[in-house]
Amino acid sequence: MPTTPFQALRCPIDGSALTRHDKSWRCEAGHSYDVAREGYVHLLPVQNKRSKDPGDSKEMVAARRRFLHAGYYRPIAHALGQSLLCHGQSSMSCLDAGCGEGYYLRELQSMGVPLSILGLDISKWAVQAAAKLDKSSTWVVGSNANLPIVSASVDSVLCLFGFPVYTEFARVLKPGGLLLQVDTGEQHLRELREVIYPSLKPPRDSEPLVPEGFSLLEQSTVCFAIELESREAIADLLAMTPHLYRASQAGRENAAALERLSLSIDVRIKCLRRALD
Template structure:
């Protein structure tokens, strides 16, 4: 077991329906099967993360298959690199589990974990995907033992880079997904006078070497509901005027481009 206590950092052992450490801290499993490892003193707000309404809209959008090419590519990369048997894999910022579930399907003999700060997201994920171990926790304080994971996936999620290097085994992998230059530029054209392309993420992870990078770019034709939901899922939503929302709601279809950059890093 790779989980550690968020309070004293001792190993957590599952006993009946609770995780316990030798110090005496106890974390009960919820009826959905997840565990909450986010102590109140580690919360940045009363209900951190996305709201239940936003999560339901996001699940509907993802279930429609618009981001399935990304999900499939992430799963393929992992299945090619991680051990076929007994791999330990973590999806940081897993949300309602759309990508996490495909990772588990691609690595049926692995132990896959999903972590998110939003309790509502983890509850949704755990109800649908029973074979995955989900936990409510902060990506800034990963509740995993040192050098215990074979891989971590970070799809747009915030992270603590020191924590990533702490928990990934030597030779293990970090897979990141970031926006490509042309990602959703059609939404930008509705909002801004001048469209600025996404700048490439110039990040170097201490303790990791970059070993592969790939661009995934394709066109999407969205329904009006999917277009408004997708805009809500982006930072552009804060700058969208009312007429932008009305334009999307009235559209029979909205064509836009998905553009992702997948980067694979290996722990030195």
């Protein structure tokens, strides 16, 4: 079944429904949002921006695109697809909240998961890259903190290595809809962290296992090993993670000196169901 673009957007200024008119989305009050040449729409009002260029930079997005395109994280995409197929419906709308350059949505489509897709990210660079690579989905620059999406309009929300805002996820999900959240486990990229930090900190207390308004359907772990065999691949991995900014100059130099690196991948996939009202 082909992917269809998601349509239930709402005006980020007044919350009324947006309708697509050729090259723009408009609300009843006359607010109009142009569709960019690459096919995405910017629905993050200036007053809601905390910085001039929020989210991942152009360089981070390019590094993530190269790294993911090489297939290192394909088992994560595969496990995500299996969860969606197992707990979702035969055809469903899907929001990727913090979609980056759209890798996981593209992988789900190639697995034949039938979806009406909305990819959203606060980084214009990420959304621009995603829109260039997939013309059949809807791509939006926006924030998880104030999703420009009609309430109770989405069957599933994905949040991978991102910034979950559960109240917003619960609002846009239909009752009974799915939230799939992917986060790093304790061993994730341990070998890289050992190279760039003088010592490894104990894991931080994470958020509640089951956020309010949701029930836990399943929690699984995906663990595997990858071999990075070039300086470029190691640099791309570092550039797409927060470790690039957290590491000291010496830590970054240690990583830059490596020509190959064996790494543990350890991620947790939580599958949650939004409560029925």
